[in-house]
Amino acid sequence: AQKITQTQPGMFVQEKEAVTLDCTYDTSDPSYGLFWYKQPSSGEMIFLIYQGSYDQQNATEGRYSLNFQKARKSANLVISASQLGDSAMYFCAMREGRSGAGSYQLTFGKGTKLSVIP
Amino acid sequence: DAGVTQSPTHLIKTRGQQVTLRCSPKSGHDTVSWYQQALGQGPQFIFQYYEEEERQRGNFPDRFSGHQFPNYSSELNVNALLLGDSALYLCASSFTGDPYEQYFGPGTRLTVT
Numbered sequence: 001a002q003k004i005t006q007t008q009p010g011m012f013v014q015e016k017e018a019v020t021l022d023c024t025y026d027t028s029d030p031s032y033g034l035f036w037y038k039q040p041s042s043g044e045m046i047f048l049i050y051q052g053s054y055d056q057q058n059a060t061e062g063r064y065s066l067n068f069q070k071a072r073k074s075a076n077l078v079i080s081a082s083q084l085g086d087s088a089m090y091f092c093a094m095r096e097g098r099s100g101a102g103s104y105q106l107t108f109g110k111g112t113k114l115s116v117i118p
Numbered sequence: 119d120a121g122v123t124q125s126p127t128h129l130i131k132t133r134g135q136q137v138t139l140r141c142s143p144k145s146g147h148d149t150v151s152w153y154q155q156a157l158g159q160g161p162q163f164i165f166q167y168y169e170e171e172e173r174q175r176g177n178f179p180d181r182f183s184g185h186q187f188p189n190y191s192s193e194l195n196v197n198a199l200l201l202g203d204s205a206l207y208l209c210a211s212s213f214t215g216d217p218y219e220q221y222f223g224p225g226t227r228l229t230v231t
Contacts, residue, residue, distance in 0.1 A: 108160030
């Protein structure tokens with residue numbers, strides 16, 4: 001079974017509008033972390049936002065927020081006020097286990113290609 | 119402050135050959151992870167190095183090997199290249215005290231013909 005599922009291969013959004021990118025995950029480990037990365041055409045993975053499984057509040061970083069619904073095992077990324085520079089691939093990823101123990105690897109989804117329309 | 123650097127940027131090899139990719143971690147980081155990203159896919163974890171030893175390995179054959187040097191830089195070696203090894207190879211560095219934050223390099227694009 002896939003550990004990270006991103007069901008939207010591609011998304012379009014009008015400039016200045018908000019957009020939600022979906023991510024569901026599967027783990028039996030009570031301790032885990034969820035990440036979102038942006039990958040422009042240049043190839044570099046850019047860290048956007050992180051949510052820990054025990055965090056009580058949804059993470060926010062500037063225009064990025066993570067809609068964390070633990071019971072539904074979803075961790076959707078919300079981008080507010082989209083900009084042309086937001087056009088890129090977006091990947092959801094998970095690390096299982098607590099800091100300093102458990103798995104060190106990140107497991108990625110297949111990504112969503114976001115295109116921002118002027 | 120330099121981020122994660124990788125060399126070379128692009129590489130073309132022939133089936134059966136061997137290749138070495140290099141990574142220098144971000145200043146202050148002591149852990150290096152390698153990922154393979156095939157076209158249209160998310161990155162797949164290859165292995166992670168810490169204190170010059172392989173700490174964890176993903177589902178990759180022994181043809182993939184690595185090394186970490188005392189200055190924390192790392193190499194990824196792939197032997198007996200296959201066409202399916204064509205991919206973007208990403209290096210990520212982190213500090214072992216804060217493994218949640220991984221900084222990625224720009225990657226090396228490997229093409230096997």
